[in-house]
Amino acid sequence: MVQYSSTHFNASFAALADATRRGVLEQLARGDASISDLADKFAMTLTGMKKHVGVLELAGLVTTEKLGRVRTCRIGPCRLEEEMAWIARYRQVWDARFNALDDVLDELKRQEKAGARKQGQ
Amino acid sequence: MVQYSSTHFNASFAALADATRRGVLEQLARGDASISDLADKFAMTLTGMKKHVGVLELAGLVTTEKLGRVRTCRIGPCRLEEEMAWIARYRQVWDARFNALDDVLDELKRQEKAGARKQGQ
């Protein structure tokens, strides 16, 4: 099994586990923005928004650059491919398990029917 | 834009943001297990594991059923399709934005080359 750095997963999933941060990502996907822009858009103090951006930056989902007084935020290098892959693999096993369960239930039903036939004779 | 229940996203991403819980999911995808089984496998107290299972259960990723003394955990109804969809959509916009950036850079390069030719004359 491929072993990803678990802390990387922790950071990116934790970053996504907050509605404000998902909103910031969606916003930045539409275009760069300063901390002030974002703080304004999400009705929050500058300091509060800076913390969110910090979390996103640590997760690699956002990069920032300061020019003059303003720090511009843009979407970062992390494209969540490993996270997608993890979920996809999980879903695959999920499906396999539930198809197997279906087979078991079908088999039970078949046996039940056979039993009923025998009983009816 | 489709509006998912934000709390649902919060719960499932937060559930995935912990290595132990991802491990439990992988374990349960391979087969049902009791709380004791899991606590043992992940070297943790029963109480600690019960809390993790509780988080996964709230997120819909696990269901449990108590028969006699033992509570059996199995993978639950949440297949993370909306989470996958969110990430997929984000990646799409990400790609679009970076392709656009590439175009801009290409255009700049072309202009630069043209400028150099002019300068060379």
Added chain:
DNA sequence: GGAATACTGAACCATGTGGTTCAGTATGAA
């Protein structure tokens, strides 16, 4: 019935999170 097993719940602890305020510093504009 008595002992072992499997869980449950309350309480506690250290640390993290999501926010704030307040007091800076650095930069840009007039």
Added chain:
DNA sequence: TTCATACTGAACCACATGGTTCAGTATTCC
């Protein structure tokens, strides 16, 4: 030079999280 803007950092707050221990309760086994 002075003032407004944009950020930064420290300190604080309430609450959540990831774990523990300890004291139950309910079941199962002998």
